[in-house]
Amino acid sequence: MQLEDINTVAVLGAGNMGHGIAEVAAMAGYDVNMRDINDEFVQNGYDQIEWSLNKLAENDQLSEEADTVLERITPLVDMGEACADADVVIEAVPEQMEIKKDVYGELEEVAADDAIFATNTSSLSITDLAEVTERPERFCGMHFFNPPVRMPLVEVISGAESDEETLDVIEDLAEDFGKSPVRVHKDSPGFIVNRILVPLMNEAAWLVSDEEATIAEVDSTTKYGMGLPMGSFELGDQVGNDVSYHVLEYMHEVLGDAYEPAPLLEEKVENEELGKKTGKGFYDYEDGPGAEIPTDEQSDLVEARLLATMANEAAKLIGNDVAPPASIDEATQLGAGFPDGPVKMVDDYGLDDLLETLEEAAEQTGYERYEPADYLEARAAEGGFYDQDDDDEGVDFETIRVEYPAEYVGHIVIDRPHRMNTISDDLLAELSTAIDQLSDDDEVRAILLTGEGDKAFSAGADVQSMAGSGADPIEGQELSRAGQQAFGKLEACDLPVVAGIDGYCLGGGMELATCADLRVASERSEFGQPELNLGLIPGWGGTQRLANVIGEGRAKEIILTAERYDAETMADYGFVNDVVDNDDLEDTALELAADLAGGPPIALKFTKRAMLAGRDDTDAGLEYEASAFGHLMATDDLMEGITAFMGDGEPEFEGN
């Protein structure tokens, strides 16, 4: 079967995951039969989809009418009606083997012989589930993350007998749903994301059970030291302590004592303190303030143990050919919002140090979970999971991408969509390197700067990592300088720079956009310098450079009020050069950059320099202008420009 052969998708189960998957499939244009065991369940799921589609439409995030999408979904109770015509059946019924077995028994009786079955299980074995069907080769895992409509990741998991064609077509289907599939090559408990996260949360709980750390220390370290989106216990409360506990029990049963649940976790489940959903877990959400995590209780021991746990799990996944390092990193970033992938994090920390941490802990405690995987030992000797000499092809960026979408255009994409493209120290350093790289490249004559995704160009400085770096004034000053310098490099670079702004352009994001030469924005974009709301000032050049673009009056208004402004207003203020339809932003910004790239490179360079030189000193600017004008007289570009003008042709400037 090919993607083109899929018209009808059946989704079994109309609960949280089931109705979310049905919604995603319908949004991608498929006819969807959503089935549950009674009218109430299926109607409930349908109502939730209706609510969600209307919300998306309200927020301009739906490309067609909500009703048009809803009409593609048929709520059903009868298994035959739901599945007889389905090309793909996605099963999302409760996570109990017996229930799933019954469902597959019923399904086999009505489904077409060539239909593919995909299970959304997050914990059961794909191979075991496939065995209860008569088509294990046309069966695989298709694991969505909650809520499916928002979360980009789909793990596509091979069972022992899944054939390549099945996996390929389910991967294509996930892509057609607008998701990012990551292949899991072997059926292994927890697949990728849960295999990293659940042992991490368990290790956190063991550290507290064994009185090696407090909850505050663990969460302060996880969130502010390691820069993960949440503290380990905060995450546990979010996921549900019963859910993590059951996944752990399953891992414990299949993989052995290294996955024994920590007493603290067990206790929470026994006391029904399951997290946010019960109002209390590790934190109290009803009678207390919820997860209030201190920024200043970070602990080296906690960091080393948590990273060592991730390193050991990654080693087991990579060493057993479940997934390569890049897939583990991609899946965990997409599925759990990690700013860096876990494999990259442990490589950066040093695998040999983490191996030592495990060995010492194993000796001290005798716990099996600290036994290092063989593959970890092997890679520690090689210096890391990633090949250490992989990057001699050029610079490898983590927080940005550099692409070449058109002749003479270098495109820098701010690539942290899971964190609203916020700007970290690393990003500042990489941006600076990328500007140098593009400036030195003879094949690049204009820079286009955008943010990944349609949510944000950039929501500014990464406030979380700023909070994590403590209250050191000297470090703060250095951070401000680093931003001023990186953005200043863009402003002063010899190439024309176009910022394509789609979504939020706030704080440091707006200070960055200010350093572009031209700004194009989508209608939905929002601008602002909200730093004063945080008790800060725009510290990456905003107090100086914004006034250069829009005048001091408007700059003061924007900075002092800390209000948000729509794109049209920012065009009126002279900040945005052009406002375009949301769908046209990418093409318009690229066209503009390509157009500038076709201009005379030397004259462009001199123009930028003259304007910058004259910003605070008109005489100096005029002097530079005169000298540049003189220099240009002797260029081939001038001859090319004049000849083309006289002959009514298009000039082809060489930059000579």
Ligand SMILES: C/C=C/C(=O)SCCNC(=O)CCNC(=O)[C@H](O)C(C)(C)COP(=O)(O)OP(=O)(O)OC[C@H]1O[C@@H](n2cnc3c(N)ncnc32)[C@H](O)[C@@H]1OP(=O)(O)O
């Ligand atoms: C020198 C420079 C200084 C500065 O730049 S200071 C920072 C200035 N920027 C801001 O103050 C913007 C702060 N962010 C916001 O106001 C809102 O967010 C938005 C308007 C951008 C989006 O709102 P919504 O659509 O409701 O999304 P959401 O749930 O608030 O955010 C999604 C995720 O993105 C994280 N996030 C957003 N902005 C930042 C930031 N600036 N630093 C760190 N994280 C940020 C959130 O926390 C959350 O994360 P989770 O999904 O894990 O809860």
